[in-house]
Amino acid sequence: MQSVGTASDEPTRLADIIAPMFGGQSGWSQRLENGVQAELVAGADAQDDCAVFALDGPMEIVVGSDYVRGPKFQLYELGYLSNYDIGYYLAMANLSDIAAMGALPIALLTVVRYPRSLPDDDFTALMEGIRDACRQVGAPNVGGDIGSAERIILSASAVGIVERGGSLLRTGARAGDRLCVTGPTGVAASAQRYFGGLGPGTTKLPPGEEEALISAWRRPQALVREGRCLSTSGVVTSCQDTSDGLKAGVQSLAAASGVGFVVEESALPVADIVAEVARLTDGDLTSVLLGDSVDFQLVFTVGEDAAPQLSKIFADAGLQFFDIGYATEEREVRLRRADGREEELPGVPWRHAT
Amino acid sequence: MQSVGTASDEPTRLADIIAPMFGGQSGWSQRLENGVQAELVAGADAQDDCAVFALDGPMEIVVGSDYVRGPKFQLYELGYLSNYDIGYYLAMANLSDIAAMGALPIALLTVVRYPRSLPDDDFTALMEGIRDACRQVGAPNVGGDIGSAERIILSASAVGIVERGGSLLRTGARAGDRLCVTGPTGVAASAQRYFGGLGPGTTKLPPGEEEALISAWRRPQALVREGRCLSTSGVVTSCQDTSDGLKAGVQSLAAASGVGFVVEESALPVADIVAEVARLTDGDLTSVLLGDSVDFQLVFTVGEDAAPQLSKIFADAGLQFFDIGYATEEREVRLRRADGREEELPGVPWRHAT
Numbered sequence: 042m043q044s045v046g047t048a049s050d051e052p053t054r055l056a057d058i059i060a061p062m063f064g065g066q067s068g069w070s071q072r073l074e075n076g077v078q079a080e081l082v083a084g085a086d087a088q089d090d091c092a093v094f095a096l097d098g099p100m101e102i103v104v105g106s107d108y109v110r111g112p113k114f115q116l117y118e119l120g121y122l123s124n125y126d127i128g129y130y131l132a133m134a135n136l137s138d139i140a141a142m143g144a145l146p147i148a149l150l151t152v153v154r155y156p157r158s159l160p161d162d163d164f165t166a167l168m169e170g171i172r173d174a175c176r177q178v179g180a181p182n183v184g185g186d187i188g189s190a191e192r193i194i195l196s197a198s199a200v201g202i203v204e205r206g207g208s209l210l211r212t213g214a215r216a217g218d219r220l221c222v223t224g225p226t227g228v229a230a231s232a233q234r235y236f237g238g239l240g241p242g243t244t245k246l247p248p249g250e251e252e253a254l255i256s257a258w259r260r261p262q263a264l265v266r267e268g269r270c271l272s273t274s275g276v277v278t279s280c281q282d283t284s285d286g287l288k289a290g291v292q293s294l295a296a297a298s299g300v301g302f303v304v305e306e307s308a309l310p311v312a313d314i315v316a317e318v319a320r321l322t323d324g325d326l327t328s329v330l331l332g333d334s335v336d337f338q339l340v341f342t343v344g345e346d347a348a349p350q351l352s353k354i355f356a357d358a359g360l361q362f363f364d365i366g367y368a369t370e371e372r373e374v375r376l377r378r379a380d381g382r383e384e385e386l387p388g389v390p391w392r393h394a395t
Numbered sequence: 396m397q398s399v400g401t402a403s404d405e406p407t408r409l410a411d412i413i414a415p416m417f418g419g420q421s422g423w424s425q426r427l428e429n430g431v432q433a434e435l436v437a438g439a440d441a442q443d444d445c446a447v448f449a450l451d452g453p454m455e456i457v458v459g460s461d462y463v464r465g466p467k468f469q470l471y472e473l474g475y476l477s478n479y480d481i482g483y484y485l486a487m488a489n490l491s492d493i494a495a496m497g498a499l500p501i502a503l504l505t506v507v508r509y510p511r512s513l514p515d516d517d518f519t520a521l522m523e524g525i526r527d528a529c530r531q532v533g534a535p536n537v538g539g540d541i542g543s544a545e546r547i548i549l550s551a552s553a554v555g556i557v558e559r560g561g562s563l564l565r566t567g568a569r570a571g572d573r574l575c576v577t578g579p580t581g582v583a584a585s586a587q588r589y590f591g592g593l594g595p596g597t598t599k600l601p602p603g604e605e606e607a608l609i610s611a612w613r614r615p616q617a618l619v620r621e622g623r624c625l626s627t628s629g630v631v632t633s634c635q636d637t638s639d640g641l642k643a644g645v646q647s648l649a650a651a652s653g654v655g656f657v658v659e660e661s662a663l664p665v666a667d668i669v670a671e672v673a674r675l676t677d678g679d680l681t682s683v684l685l686g687d688s689v690d691f692q693l694v695f696t697v698g699e700d701a702a703p704q705l706s707k708i709f710a711d712a713g714l715q716f717f718d719i720g721y722a723t724e725e726r727e728v729r730l731r732r733a734d735g736r737e738e739e740l741p742g743v744p745w746r747h748a749t
Binding site: 046047048049051054055057058059062063066069071073074075077079081084085087088091092094096097098099100102104105106107108110145147148150151152154157158159160161162164165168169172179180181182183184185186187188189190194196197198200202203204273 | 499
């Protein structure tokens with residue numbers, strides 16, 4: 042029971058206010074007069090990337106919403122991201138939630154509010170960024186809400202379809218499952234660290250490497266093909282994207298599934314540019330790989346016996362993933378260092394601060 | 396072609412930037428490996444209350460998004476609306492878009508951002524308002540995005556289901572159709588006019604009447620039952636809600652359907668409280684009935700011969716609507732005064748200003 046005047050943080054509000062208020066939704070259903078039915082498979086209480094409805098016929102739809110802090114983007118304010126870039130990012134951040142459910146995106150809805158003084162060219166560029174990100178994943182932007190506000194406000198929702206029973210939830214990991222990730226993490230965080238933190242005169246990267254770094258923000262990718270492979274394989278037991286960081290993703294799969302994980306430090310995929318920025322900025326590499334970084338990779342679990350089968354499916358599709366650890370009965374998430382020591386995961390997960 | 400630095404208004408941006416960018420979407424489709432398909436029936440280019448997808452099986456889904464100007468609500472700032480009230484309003488504004496499509500709401504997704512200083516009690520009240528509005532129409536709030544921002548930012552999306560071919564678009568009105576509305580308009584505008592404009596010492600209404608007036612904002616209703624009757628009747632040719640005002644609604648049906656309308660002044664339904672506020676504030680009653688007022692009534696057209704059948708369906712359901720005019724081949728929207736004179740519709744439609 043919160044007392045009058047208290048302003049708790051977001052995780053507390055999710056746990057103490059939202060969860061009790063929206064608990065027990067799953068199983069809710071609604072039916073049209075012609076017998077057509079929609080049943081809620083995963084609602085607000087599931088706290089998954091998206092909500093899931095089973096519909097008549099062999100399909101489910103997934104829906105999710107993400108607000109993106111427009112000019113709050115540090116790299117936008119510093120001039121590294123254009124209006125086109127933040128439009129592109131808004132779309133991909135939302136489409137990534139659909140990918141993480143194993144679904145095929147069919148629609149994006151966008152809310153774009155802006156100061157009256159925003160020039161038409163900037164508005165056009167922002168909308169083109171949205172359009173092009175949608176094209177990249179093959180789903181249309183079907184509308185939403187545009188209009189003025191005192192500053193840029195960006196929010197969106199995305200809709201996807203998936204075969205019945207095919208949605209990838211966070212709840213299915215079992216002890217013994219392999220823990221995997223689709224690619225290197227920490228790139229977006231490294232870009233923030235590098236561009237946001239380096240003062241004038243400090244050692245800089247060559248232009249080509251700077252470009253590679255900033256592209257994590259300029260052209261993030263919703264991993265729709267990877268998500269579809271995970272879903273259609275039938276062997277993946279849980280999944281989410283790493284938009285809150287790899288540590289937060291692993292912790293969330295652990296909490297939702299009621300398991301723990303051992304993450305092997307030596308198995309974490311490392312992008313060269315991330316290692317280089319860690320060196321340049323005296324950062325701890327493993328903390329960067331695990332901490333808050335909106336990379337939109339997918340972190341997932343697969344039954345131990347089925348892991349080779351999944352590797353083959355990915356290889357056949359020209360894709361890859363990395364096995365970084367395994368699920369345990371003991372409900373704790375630990376890092377195994379190269380020297381065998383086990384300790385808590387380093388790195389700060391995203392706390393949804395402004 | 397806009398020139399550099401120009402900042403045009405929202406209608407211009409919709410027409411000149413959005414429409415060409417997202418034109419030609421209808422007919423787009425996406426298919427899963429199991430053959431399940433989603434086809435876009437009405438996308439951004441349709442500029443309807445919602446986008447519509449036909450899915451496998453005898454159903455369509457509709458999706459829409461609405462941003463609500465939280466503390467920009469004049470009546471919230473003046474203390475007439477609580478946090479509970481704006482939560483309730485946010486949900487109903489979005490659910491009304493589903494009702495206007497003739498669909499049954501199955502989900503609301505909400506984006507609620509707030510200053511860190513917002514007390515837990517206020518946050519809880521806001522979320523309870525959302526929850527209770529969802530309960531009122533029988534659809535769950537399935538999640539979304541909460542977190543901090545420099546001020547309250549409210550946005551939401553809603554999803555509904557409807558029988559295949561049953562979505563009520565804006566495009567089907569034909570010359571000769573009757574033009575109808577589900578109830579009196581101008582109540583919300585009258586509340587703003589009364590509470591926002593009356594200075595101290597001015598003649599006031601009795602408390603019971605003030606309560607009736609403010610309830611247009613505190614407890615707006617998404618007319619889901621009415622929308623369902625319109626859809627399942629099979630005789631309604633076009634529909635939208637009056638959230639931009641009755642005049643804007645009629646103009647929009649006219650433009651989308653390629654017809655004109657004659658609105659009979661003497662047939663417009665008038666709530667006593669609206670007439671009283673118009674008298675108290677020296678306002679022109681017809682302008683208030685037609686102008687910008689977020690009443691969430693449904694304005695629609697029905698074939699002339701089928702109007703009695705629809706009246707019976709409504710009467711059997713304990714509902715009603717008002718016949719206020721008819722569609723014409725001539726593409727002009729006109730008001731016929733009680734004395735027979737015809738003129739342009741008075742009243743200012745919503746221009747999506749801040």
